[in-house]
Amino acid sequence: MKNIFEELKEIKEEFKTQVIEFAQKLIQTPSISGTEKEIADIYLSEMEKLGYDEVFRDDMGNVVGIINGTEEGPAIMYNSHMDHVSPGDVNNWEGYDPYGGKIDICLVDNQDKTVKELAECIHGRAASDVKGGAAAQIYAGAALVKLREKGFKFKGRFIFTGVVQEEPAEMVGMLHLVDKTFKEKGITYDAMVSSEASSLKLYCGHRGRVEFLATVYGRTSHGSAPWLGINAIYKSIPLINKIKDELYPSLQKDNELGQASISLNIIECSPGALSIVPDKCMLSIDRRTIPGENAEIAKEQIEKIIKELSEKDPEFKADIKVKSALEKSYTGIEYKVPKDMAPWKIGVEHSFVKAAAEALETVGQPVKYGYWDFGTDASKTAGIDRKPSIGYSPMQEQYAHTPYDKVRTDYIVKAVEGNAAIFLKVVEGNDKTFELLEW
Structure with a gap:
């Protein structure tokens, strides 16, 4: 009988066409900050179709999808933001429609930005910030549903969260989700995985x-x-x-x-x-x-x-x-918030990071580490709440907010498997896996 990771590899291949088409659909849907309703509808519909146990939208417009394991265990939040920045002057896009979602073979950076190589990519605004990563996270959840249907057992709760208004850098969507929505619904989380661009590396902090x-x-x-x-x-x-x-x-x-x-x-x-x-x-x-x-x-x-x-x-x-x-959300909720985002980092020797690294090794992905130049909503989960947080994503940071915005389709497919593997490994951890961060 195949073990759970061998089965995961086959499921990843089954989802290959679907996840790429889903990422393409997301990129073709404009969702500038404050106008995320249409993209939120797409997220909700896709998670319902894929068999998530619970799917809902909160009063600020954030979306949540939950998958319950077969046993009690830690809750891991997988987080993406739904908004994106303006495409800017379309004349700078060198023949690509910012909302076209065109797929072609092009020269693109390798994982370490050392050489260019030919790879299939989806082009368009938010391909690298963060719709390629969001698609991989949602389909990682779908992979867990498939594993459960096939009789595999695993602990914990997988919680996908798509939040509004990350780009203005005040964290209003994430703050509302964690401090109000989660509290009212009795939802807790033990750690977070961000879909912000990381080139399939484990990112461990930012200023x-x-x-x-x-x-x-x-x-x-x-x-x-x-x-x-x-x-x-x-x-x-x-x-x-x-x-x-x-x-x-x-x-x-x-x-x-x-x-x-x-x-x-x-x-x-x-x-x-x-x-x-x-x-x-x-x-x-x-x-x-x-x-x-x-x-x-x-x-x-x-x-x-x-x-x-x-x-x-x-x-x-x-x-x-x-x-x-x-900041005013597409549902009409307003917040006046300070423009202040906390720094954070997690050591590569932290048990949560080590479990994530072991997961990538298990599915044959190289383990490399990095840190973001820009800020993310992990300033809330790690910087304020001090919960273990990492970034893991198929997207590449150097293309974010540029007219060269793109995401590799091979990386998206790998990230489906990698995200699911990270979940399966970290939920088997102990108390040290979820120790609060200190610095």
Whole structure:
């Protein structure tokens, strides 16, 4: 009799055509942040068709599909976001329709981005962020349903979650899902697997992100008599220089995640008329944090500079705050949320990661590790809730948000098997497998 992983390999091949067609359908369906209803309907319909035990949509528009094992055990959340960024100028897409979902053979990076190789790919917006990965996760769940139908036993609960509004980077969909929907329905989770692009590697963390608004104050006067005013733009220059020349070089580096960073990305002034000396200069600052840092620590660093400047110059006045955003879902629910995402990482020696690595080895996939440059909703599961979290996905990070957006079909099929294998291995773990993260 075949063991469960031998059977899984055959099921993966059975699903090959279906999962590729499903990924293509997702890519052909626009779902810019705040407009995810149609894609959510497709997710729900597909999970019902594939035999998920429970499928529902919450009041914010997130979708959930649950598969119960034959025995009690840990609950593993498999997470994808349903939204995507704008395709931008279609003239940059080199003949591909951003919503065409065209399949062809093209030159594409190998797993390690060392060489180009010919492979079949699906082209279009969100192919690599994250619709190729979402299709693989949903069909990994379907593989578990098939295994159960064939009499194989396994522990735990597989929970697929498709969340709204990840791209704006405030985690509103994930926060609502975990803190409200799960709580109300009595759903718990022990660990999370993200479908964000990882090139079939196990991704183990990323830096956090805080958006600050620093406001430097002055006093208006007529532009013909600037000596009568205090020009807020000029007053901001010492602050800008200290951030660039003193604060940035002093920031710490994490061995895995890289350098903490700070970047001034937008400057605006008020009143903003040519004949008026501005009395406000607003600086939008992007701060990338590493474990051990948070928004308050990063804010205090800039407040210290403001204090030093105000002590030297009585006319210098400024303050800083974390920016916020008002996000409205396609169902009409609104949240005003801070633009603050926590950093996180999980060690490759953590029992959850080791179990995932063993799973990939079992199905013949090479085990490699990586870390994201960008942020993900794992800032909630790992950064806030401290639950073991990893990324595993067929998509490749370098194509995300570009007019070269694509996903390899061979990687999608491998990810169906890999995701299901990870589930089967980690649910057999012990208490250490699900130890909360610390740093």
